[in-house]
Amino acid sequence: MMGDMYALTSIENIGKYLARAVHSGTDIEAHEHVAFANNLSGVVMSISSCTSEHAMSAYHENLPHGAGLIMISSEYFTYFVNKHVCDERYVRMAQALGMKDASKPEDFITALLNLQKACGVDNLKMSGYGITIDEAEKFSKNAHETMGGLFLYDRTPLDEKDCAEIYLRAYK
Template sequence: MSFRMYVPTRIIFGAGSLNKLSRQKLPGKKALVVISNGKSTRANGYLDRTLEALQQAGAETVVFDQVMANPLKSTVMAGGAFAREHGCDFIVALGGGSVIDASKAIAIVATNDGDIWDYVYGGTGGCQRISVNPLPVIAITTTAGTGSEVDAFSVITNEETNEKIGLGGDARLFPKTAIVDPELMLSVPPKFTAYQGFDALFHSVEAYIAKSASLMSDMYALTAIENIGGYLARAVENGKDLEAREHVAFANTLSGVVMTMCSLTSEHAMEHAMSAYHQELPHGAGLILISLPYYEHFVKAHACDGRFVRMAQALGKKDASKPEDFLTALEDLQKACGVYGLKMSDFGMKKEEALTLAQNARATMGALFRADRVPLSDEECATIFERAYR
């Protein structure tokens, strides 16, 4: 029953929440507003609304618009230099998980010397502690996938070494305020709604079967799984379904919170290896690609039979009575969301990469393997990649 919990982020949740930004106490006077290198934030008017709200609250603003999916170390370094050059004293992350992750890393670089990889634990990281307080961050999420708006972690790819590693865990990296406005998610295309929703789902699924699970983390995880199971397919089918968007956003925020008190498992390490070598692979898509053979491995190993049954029930299979029912429920949800037919080959992956990916996953994020209830060897990990290959 033991657990530790500390989530200092002020969460402002609900349709229309962006309209409340101008009334918030800001943590500085000049904001670096970080957005993606795509068009949607501008085209949908979210950037203009955010800039206007910040100006109404008395802050100056500059915009950094270079963040890509699976944010790169080089982009983080450029963002930190940009923040210093313009004298920014806080950051507003406006976008999905990649933007929020990059913003936390930029917040470190803006106030600390050296390279962001100096502060990474794992792989070739320098394992240094953050000496100077990072810039404070306000997170305005426009997607429902990573939960990054309420946790103290950031995932960055080192393009020079093919390493994608989570960094952080420092309480100073929690966003000061998270605005979760489902209205900002209405324009997310169906495919990416599904990718992001499954990312949120697997955060909670992994936390629920991890060795570090507790009564408190279970409460968050199961509620998130129930909301994804009940509403994700609706959000994919009709992106304008605000009720569905609200429930998926709620699940995403819960999944972010659960990661602050419980570990993920090797599934996330495995996907990080995939997208470290294949930059264009969306993180959620990578998780979907390996999920069925991954969870089948642990079902067959009888890692935690009762927990798989309970998750199947939470996904909507109320008559579930055996752990294999979770695999059925997961496959049914993937089919309902139109992502069951995803192929690794569509993203440039080859079956021969399996052992390389397995070894990379352990070398960069080995701690997640230690969270598994049943040990997963490199060979078994490679077999999961091979079985997932199409």
């Protein structure tokens, strides 16, 4: 699939260069590769979906988009890893992030968390942005009411209950 090609190339560039770019504002090579990955990700987003974070920032305008994505990412991906609907895809994504010996879908979660730690964003908390745990159902309802069609792009159905559970598991 063309989307996979763009996504994997983007992930490879992020895995190799993001931590370098975060830690050095003068590392031009790292910043070029992150910018390239950013552009490829835009293409991927135009043919895929992103719903859950938008529902959070709809109620919390001070929540940066990237921070929201980071905070829910591991639980979001864990949901699909546990469903085993695209195991090989997650193995390839872990390998693209730099875990060359990845052999199981769970390795992607490990690689993702390692990248977050390397970039110093592993301790972001929803509570730090004024989000309360009781908002999970509200976010889920908003996501489905305003962006429901985008859920059709997911590899397996993700209903309101599933979305709320992801928010709850991600909450800190």
